[in-house]
Each structure stands twice: as structure tokens, then as C-alpha cells.
Amino acid sequence: MKTLSRKVADIAPSATIEISDRAAQMRAAGIDVIGLSIGEPDFPTPAHITRACIDALERGETHYAPSPGIPALREAIADKLQRENNIPCTAGQVVVACGAKDSIYETMEAVLNPGDEVLIIDPSWVSYEPCVQLAGGTAVHCSVRETDFQVDDRLLEALSPNTKMIVCNSPSNPSGAVMNDASLRLIADAAMDNDCYVLSDEIYEKLIYGKTHVSIGSFDGMADRTITVNGFSKAYAMTGWRIGYAAAPEPVAKQMIKVQQHTISHPATFAMHGAVAALTGDQQCVEDMRREFDIRRRYLIGALQAMGYETAPAEGAFYAYVKTGGDDMAVSGEWLSNAHVAVTPGTAFGTPGWVRLSYAASMDRLREAMQRIAALTE
Ligand code: PMP
Ligand code: GLU
Numbered sequence: 001m002k003t004l005s006r007k008v009a010d011i012a013p014s015a016t017i018e019i020s021d022r023a024a025q026m027r028a029a030g031i032d033v034i035g036l037s038i039g040e041p042d043f044p045t046p047a048h049i050t051r052a053c054i055d056a057l058e059r060g061e062t063h064y065a066p067s068p069g070i071p072a073l074r075e076a077i078a079d080k081l082q083r084e085n086n087i088p089c090t091a092g093q094v095v096v097a098c099g100a101k102d103s104i105y106e107t108m109e110a111v112l113n114p115g116d117e118v119l120i121i122d123p124s125w126v127s128y129e130p131c132v133q134l135a136g137g138t139a140v141h142c143s144v145r146e147t148d149f150q151v152d153d154r155l156l157e158a159l160s161p162n163t164k165m166i167v168c169n170s171p172s173n174p175s176g177a178v179m180n181d182a183s184l185r186l187i188a189d190a191a192m193d194n195d196c197y198v199l200s201d202e203i204y205e206k207l208i209y210g211k212t213h214v215s216i217g218s219f220d221g222m223a224d225r226t227i228t229v230n231g232f233s234k235a236y237a238m239t240g241w242r243i244g245y246a247a248a249p250e251p252v253a254k255q256m257i258k259v260q261q262h263t264i265s266h267p268a269t270f271a272m273h274g275a276v277a278a279l280t281g282d283q284q285c286v287e288d289m290r291r292e293f294d295i296r297r298r299y300l301i302g303a304l305q306a307m308g309y310e311t312a313p314a315e316g317a318f319y320a321y322v323k324t325g326g327d328d329m330a331v332s333g334e335w336l337s338n339a340h341v342a343v344t345p346g347t348a349f350g351t352p353g354w355v356r357l358s359y360a361a362s363m364d365r366l367r368e369a370m371q372r373i374a375a376l377t378e
Contacts, residue, residue, distance in 0.1 A: 069096025100244030171316020
């Protein structure tokens with residue numbers, strides 16, 4: 001047989017998905033595994049959103065739609081970005097894709113040429129680097145400060161004449177940290193001084209505790225070099241709907257639309273009608289879920305610290321990022337095998353020594369998980 005694609009052979013499988021699949025297999029074998037490895041809200045999608053989707057299905061919205069998304073959704077997204085995020089944006093710049101993950105991949109395809117470097121700030125979500133690699137680019141990593149998880153001059157040192165894009169993700173998966181103004185300013189200045197794009201992944205913007213979300217695309221001079229990515233999975237508990245979006249400078253959006261025309265065409269038409277209801281309907285459901293996550297966050301961080309663990313600033317998203325003081329692969333392996341608690345090792349996010357626990361799980365399960373982990377060391 002001839003050799004399969006080297007490009008695909010060279011990318012790592014998604015650690016978040018692999019570990020939760022392993023937990024699911026253990027569960028199927030009758031083991032009571034507590035799954036804290038995947039970032040997925042455990043709430044149902046709010047009823048008015050599912051209703052809008054069902055109505056669309058019943059109206060016969062079951063055919064092809066315009067490739068960049070239905071006009072009502074692109075308009076609602078542009079309106080949201082202008083109103084809430086202060087990002088100058090028209091509906092024509094919005095490309096609706098099958099999840100924010102797809103938007104990130106399409107961005108890389110639209111922007112990168114072989115030899116182009118993309119700067120990724122660690123700890124970073126597992127799929128950025130594979131998306132860069134699939135699009136033929138090269139990922140270059142720099143780290144945040146371990147004390148406050150903000151960026152510093154190491155970002156500038158990692159830049160090269162080949163840097164084409166900087167990926168920025170606040171609130172962060174996996175650390176939960178929220179970038180302060182100085183970090184965002186440093187990234188924006190670096191992008192302007194070095195003529196780079198910024199991909200700003202803001203999927204956790206609504207899940208933020210005691211901080212205010214700021215979009216780098218709203219900074220002076222950044223509108224024509226920022227691709228803002230967001231979606232419905234986290235804020236509206238719509239992971240299975242597979243709807244995300246990018247708002248990009250027009251030339252980038254045009255490239256993304258071509259990629260989309262030849263690949264996914266567009267997300268499911270009726271699902272996009274549900275997404276319109278999510279954005280234009282009552283936002284209380286988002287706040288209710290945020291409050292519940294906040295209660296769990298306080299409990300989990302408190303319990304971990306009481307066990308003596310150091311944690312990253314848990315200011316956003318739904319993750320506790322924990323310093324293990326040892327080998328994260330061994331620790332997460334031990335927790336899964338001996339405590340039946342699934343977590344994701346920090347190695348998958350570029351920071352060995354740490355593990356990520358998702359608190360998108362019920363309080364009962366979180367309590368039980370903490371008891372099981374504590375029992376291991378007794
Ligand atoms: N970005 C980050 C930081 C994420 O954690 C996720 C979670 N899956 C995504 C993007 C993609 O989300 P989705 O494709 O479900 O919209
Ligand atoms: N983003 C979530 C996580 O990090 C979902 C899984 C994935 O798509 O990676 O767990």
C-alpha cells in the first residue's frame with residue numbers, strides 16, 4: 001500500500017476527545033467513571049432554542065442554505081459583535097461554520113502558506129496546532145507567566161519574520177485565565193508591528209467570573225487584522241448542534257467562504273435557525289448557567305486548594321487547571337485507573353506537570369470526584 005498522508009500522520013489525536021472516549025468505554029464496561037476530561041456543558045439546550053429549530057424543521061427548512069450561513073444569523077452575529085464586543089463588523093464578514101473548531105480550521109486554511117508560522121500561547125487548547133499543521137503552516141509556541149498566566153516579552157521573542165498569525169484565547173482553555181489589558185495590548189502591538197493576523201478565540205466569553213471580557217478586535221488598528229471566532233457550544237449548551245462562526249476582514253472572509261463552499265457547504269439549515277433564537281432571544285439562560293458554573297468553580301477550586309494543590313487563576317471558562325507537582329501523565333493515569341476520575345493531562349496543552357479538570361459536571365459528581373482523589377493519598 002502507498003503511504004498515507006504524512007500531514008495527517010504527523011498530527012496528534014485530540015487528547016480531550018480520546019480521554020473522554022476512554023472514560024466512555026470504561027463506563028460501558030460497568031465502571032462508574034466521573035468524566036471531568038471534556039469541556040461540555042451538562043445543561044440541556046434552552047427550550048426556546050430547540051423550539052425554534054423544531055419550528056424550522058416543520059416549516060421545511062431542510063434544504064441547502066447560502067454557504068456562509070443564513071442571512072438572519074449572519075446579521076444577528078454582526079449585530080452582537082458590534083453591540084457587545086465593539087467590533088466593527090458587517091454581516092458580509094461573518095462566516096458561519098460547523099462549530100468554532102471548524103471556523104479555526106477554515107481561518108488557517110484561508111490565511112496560511114507553507115512556511116508561515118502561527119504563534120500559540122501555552123497552555124493552549126489541543127486543536128490549534130493540528131489546525132495549523134493541516135493547513136500547511138508551522139506552529140511556534142511561547143508560554144504565559146506561570147504566576148498570573150499573562151503574556152510577557154517571551155511572546156515578542158517567539159516572533160520571527162515568518163510569523164503570520166498569533167492565536168489568542170481568553171478566557172483560556174485550559175487555564176481559565178482571562179487576559180488583562182496589558183496582555184491584549186502586547187499582542188495587538190506585536191501584531192501591528194509585525195504585520196500579523198490575530199485569531200481571537202472568544203468561545204468562553206460568556207463564562208467569566210468577576211472579570212470583564214474584552215475583544216482584541218475592538219482595539220484601534222486591529223479590525224483589519226483580527227479574526228474573531230466564537231460559537232454556541234459553551235454559552236448556550238449547544239455542543240452537538242455544531243455551529244460556530246468567524247468574523248474576519250473581508251479578504252479573509254472571502255477565502256474562508258471558498259473553503260466552506262468546497263467542504264462543508266454550511267452547517268445544518270434548521271440548526272442555524274436555532275442559533276438565531278439563541279442570539280436574539282432572552283439571555284437569562286446564559287446567566288443562569290454561568291451562575292451555576294460559578295458555584296461549582298468556587299467549590300472545586302476550594303477543594304483542590306484544601307488538598308494542597310496550586311491552581312491557575314480560575315476566572316473564566318469551566319476548567320480548573322491544577323499543578324500536580326509530578327508527572328501529569330502518571331497522575332491523570334492514576335486518577336483514572338484508581339479513582340475512576342477522568343481528567344486531561346497538561347502535556348496535551350503544552351504544559352507538562354499540570355492537569356485540567358472540567359467543572360461542567362454536577363456538584364454531586366464533583367464532590368464525589370474530590371473524595372475519590374483525596375482517598376488516593378490517604
Ligand atoms: N475553542 C476552544 C478554546 C474550545 O475549548 C472549544 C471546545 N470544543 C472550541 C474552540 C470549539 O468549540 P465548538 O467547535 O464546539 O464550537
Ligand atoms: N473544547 C472542549 C475541551 O477542550 C471539547 C472537546 C474538544 O473539542 O476539544 O474539552
